[in-house]
Amino acid sequence: MSNDVLVITEHFDGRVADISYEMVGQAKELAGALGGQAIAVMLGSGMADQANTFASDATIYVDDAALEQFNPEAYGRVLAALVAEKSPRLTMIGSTAVGMDLGAWLATKTGQAFVAFVSDIAAEEGNLVVTSNLFAGKMSAEVEPEGDGVVTAVLAGAFPAEAGQGSTAAAQIAPPVSLDGLKTKFKQLHRPEGGDVDITAVDKLVAIGRGIGSEDNVELAEELAEAMGAVVAASRPITDAGWLPKTRQVGKSGLTVKPKLYLMLGISGAPEHLEGMKDGELIIAINTDPDAPIFDVAHYGATSDLFDVAEAMLEELE
Amino acid sequence: MNIVVAIKHVPSLADELEVNDEGTNLDYDMVDFVLSEWDEQAIEQAALIKEASGGTVTVVGVDVIEELDNVLHTALAKGADKAAKIVGDFEPPVESRDQAQLLAEAIKEMSPDLVLTGVQAIDDLNGQIGPMLAALLDMPYVGVVVNVAVSGDTAVVTKEYAGGVTAEYEVALPAVIGIQAASQPPRYAPVSKIRQMAKTAEIEEIEAEEEEFEPAPINKMAKPVAAGHAEMIEGEPEEVAAKILGIIREKGLL
Numbered sequence: 001m002s003n004d005v006l007v008i009t010e011h012f013d014g015r016v017a018d019i020s021y022e023m024v025g026q027a028k029e030l031a032g033a034l035g036g037q038a039i040a041v042m043l044g045s046g047m048a049d050q051a052n053t054f055a056s057d058a059t060i061y062v063d064d065a066a067l068e069q070f071n072p073e074a075y076g077r078v079l080a081a082l083v084a085e086k087s088p089r090l091t092m093i094g095s096t097a098v099g100m101d102l103g104a105w106l107a108t109k110t111g112q113a114f115v116a117f118v119s120d121i122a123a124e125e126g127n128l129v130v131t132s133n134l135f136a137g138k139m140s141a142e143v144e145p146e147g148d149g150v151v152t153a154v155l156a157g158a159f160p161a162e163a164g165q166g167s168t169a170a171a172q173i174a175p176p177v178s179l180d181g182l183k184t185k186f187k188q189l190h191r192p193e194g195g196d197v198d199i200t201a202v203d204k205l206v207a208i209g210r211g212i213g214s215e216d217n218v219e220l221a222e223e224l225a226e227a228m229g230a231v232v233a234a235s236r237p238i239t240d241a242g243w244l245p246k247t248r249q250v251g252k253s254g255l256t257v258k259p260k261l262y263l264m265l266g267i268s269g270a271p272e273h274l275e276g277m278k279d280g281e282l283i284i285a286i287n288t289d290p291d292a293p294i295f296d297v298a299h300y301g302a303t304s305d306l307f308d309v310a311e312a313m314l315e316e317l318e
Numbered sequence: 319m320n321i322v323v324a325i326k327h328v329p330s331l332a333d334e335l336e337v338n339d340e341g342t343n344l345d346y347d348m349v350d351f352v353l354s355e356w357d358e359q360a361i362e363q364a365a366l367i368k369e370a371s372g373g374t375v376t377v378v379g380v381d382v383i384e385e386l387d388n389v390l391h392t393a394l395a396k397g398a399d400k401a402a403k404i405v406g407d408f409e410p411p412v413e414s415r416d417q418a419q420l421l422a423e424a425i426k427e428m429s430p431d432l433v434l435t436g437v438q439a440i441d442d443l444n445g446q447i448g449p450m451l452a453a454l455l456d457m458p459y460v461g462v463v464v465n466v467a468v469s470g471d472t473a474v475v476t477k478e479y480a481g482g483v484t485a486e487y488e489v490a491l492p493a494v495i496g497i498q499a500a501s502q503p504p505r506y507a508p509v510s511k512i513r514q515m516a517k518t519a520e521i522e523e524i525e526a527e528e529e530e531f532e533p534a535p536i537n538k539m540a541k542p543v544a545a546g547h548a549e550m551i552e553g554e555p556e557e558v559a560a561k562i563l564g565i566i567r568e569k570g571l572l
């Protein structure tokens with residue numbers, strides 16, 4: 001095992017995703033403390049310019065037509081070969097739609113430990129201390145992974161992106177393994193249709209979560225939003241249930257918003273939701289559970305029934 | 319089409335979570351278990367595939383606390399054809415990687431065409447059984463999936479990215495798919511039907527080849543220490559409402 005830290009970067013639409021820079025920045029610090037190198041890895045096709053944007057000690061850019069679009073099988077094969085070759089102490093991958101297909105798979109294939117939901121990694125006296133956010137952010141666990149190397153799935157926003165941005169020249173290579181006979185084929189991308197309000201461009205959002213209880217109650221939120229000149233947004237369970245269109249979803253698999261006001265009714269504050277709204281200027285959360293993680297992020301909070309408060313607000317506004 | 323759904327029982331978040339005396343994990347004596355929410359989506363997606371293209375659906379899970387029957391009966395009431403539980407003298411928690419090992423052994427025997435599982439489970443460091451199963455079964459894996467359509471020996475799956483963008487993949491079967499959300503919200507199973515299943519349905523018992531697992535040692539588990547905490551607004555709903563509106567007005571937002 002080497003003392004290197006491998007960072008699996010990712011990109012979309014020809015641009016490196018912020019999470020990659022966030023991880024590279026932290027990897028540099030950790031590799032320094034461990035006495036190894038921070039190695040950024042990028043897989044793609046025709047992406048050489050983007051591969052040169054990391055502040056890593058070294059960057060490996062694997063270029064192949066089969067890697068142009070994310071393909072979990074093709075990417076997995078290449079990464080398993082690279083991890084076997086480099087035998088890094090730590091491999092960092094994003095807790096993203098890409099990383100969630102690869103991290104646990106890679107760890108199992110290469111016989112390494114795996115830690116998901118990672119919010120922090122520190123090097124203390126040569127040991128790695130990894131913090132994982134369990135139970136939808138309700139618990140935080142600190143571990144020192146055992147064995148030969150660990151793969152960690154890092155939450156977006158865990159580290160600042162600036163420290164990972166740089167201009168290290170990438171070494172371009174061809175895939176170290178054959179990419180023939182893939183059972184998984186990328187077909188096409190679908191982009192969302194426009195037409196609905198753009199919640200990323202709105203100043204005031206009233207966001208509802210599972211606490212709203214039923215589809216009928218969405219109307220109350222609509223009324224309150226209207227009275228405030230705001231627009232209704234939602235957590236994932238609401239759009240999954242079809243109570244609001246997908247265009248209103250805030251979070252990891254939804255949209256990232258930075259409104260002047262984000263009023264939250266019955267949203268617990270799972271990490272996937274926080275990812276999309278934690279930079280809101282004024283966040284006010286109403287939730288009956290005093291331990292709801294959202295209260296660690298909101299500026300103001302009330303442990304009240306959302307229906308009582310929403311109705312009282314409506315009354316005052318009218 | 320032989321569809322297997324791998325499921326996991328996880329601590330319920332509806333109750334307050336308590337840490338054990340050593341501060342190294344939950345106090346599992348104080349925990350109620352529920353089906354992991356993404357596994358419920360996987361069961362629904364399996365039922366939808368069966369309705370669209372035929373086949374049988376088998377739901378299987380590790381019965382860590384010997385209370386999995388109700389979850390399995392519910393799955394049967396929602397359209398699964400068979401249910402199986404992996405039994406042994408387990409002590410919770412049995413981590414995802416160990417459950418994946420047990421599930422892989424059981425699933426191999428079932429010779430599935432398609433294995434569905436929830437995209438994640440939030441109750442341990444491993445977080446995801448699906449990719450581990452795929453690695454152990456040597457099958458391709460696609461996760462964060464919101465639709466699966468099967469035709470012949472391929473599945474067309476829709477994987478979700480941020481901002482409403484999705485990607486379509488064609489996967490040669492057998493494969494493991496990690497379900498984020500079924501293409502329709504999970505159906506409701508009437509209590510009467512679940513009761514009927516409890517009376518009539520047979521749950522296959524699969525003896526675990528290994529029963530003792532050592533969870534990865536955790537130095538410390540605690541409620542997260544946040545950098546900040548919301549300033550809490552106290553009072554009756556009317557007072558809370560007035561104070562909230564006051565804060566919003568103060569910022570010139572009303």
Ligand SMILES: Cc1cc2nc3c(=O)[nH]c(=O)nc-3n(C[C@H](O)[C@H](O)[C@H](O)COP(=O)(O)OP(=O)(O)OC[C@H]3O[C@@H](n4cnc5c(N)ncnc54)[C@H](O)[C@@H]3O)c2cc1C
Nearest residue numbers: 209210211235236251252253254266267268287288289306
């Ligand atoms: C890959 C992936 C991507 C994801 N992407 C997203 C995403 O983009 N956006 C997203 O939101 N989630 C996303 N999730 C889901 C996320 O993990 C959570 O499941 C989700 O955010 C929970 O939504 P919620 O807070 O509305 O529901 P819950 O967590 O169930 O919370 C409901 C809250 O309502 C409170 N409540 C109940 N009744 C009342 C009442 N009467 N008054 C006041 N409060 C009440 C409860 O105390 C509870 O805290 C994703 C998950 C995965 C795996």
